[in-house]
Amino acid sequence: MKFNPTTLRKMGWRCFALMWVPFITLFVGMWDMPEGSYDFDEIPKLTQYSIIALSILFALTFIFFIGSIVISQKSKNNLLKKGKEAPAKIIRVYETGTTVNNSYMVGFDLEVMPKNAVKFNTTIEQLISRLRIHEFEVGNKVLVAYDPETQDAIILGKIEGELAS
Structure with a gap:
């Protein structure tokens, strides 16, 4: 797979779109919990997994979007110099x-x-x-x-x- 700026941007949008799944399951996992403050180990497993998945997808979205900008700028500069x-x-x-x-x-x-x-x-x-x-x-x-x-x-x-x- 060629990692050009367009491909990276599309992958970033896909990760961003997928973030709704762990976002919803995060609240489903906390549905029956009483109000209060909890440590990470005290919350339900579904909520723990949702937080981890949400964090990973957020990081990937950020990496793909920033990567597309960096590669696009590098390619543009290279074409302006040597094209x-x-x-x-x-x-x-x-x-x-x-x-x-x-x-x-x-x-x-x-x-x-x-x-x-x-x-x-x-x-x-x-x-x-x-x-x-x-x-x-x-x-x-x-x-x-x-x-x-x-x-x-x-x-x-x-x-x-x-x-x-």
Whole structure:
């Protein structure tokens, strides 16, 4: 399994969604207990297991979300430093459901057209300012930095005018 930022973020959301199971069982385990203060050893086993599972899922959620940010930033910096520039055409735009500080995480299917290499298609997700979202419509041309080996890419900006095919 490739641990790219998208995969890590999806795993983080899955762990977050699964946290409801131990959260509910935590209260089910404490249902008949009288009010008061208890040590960990005095609470029912179901509640103990629920607390442990909740803690593990919370930690995994945090690790996956932070890991996706770190790997994404590292990949972006690597592409900006060592990537080759090429024009690309936006084939498809899709929502990822994520926003960060009023910027949208948008998914793109791109056809990258390097000058002295074979065209290839790639899929990327990138934060786009809500003020610039209109620049990234299907059919628009963009400038990308890409890695010829992995075919990872990052959009650098919009290209004005038509590209030679």
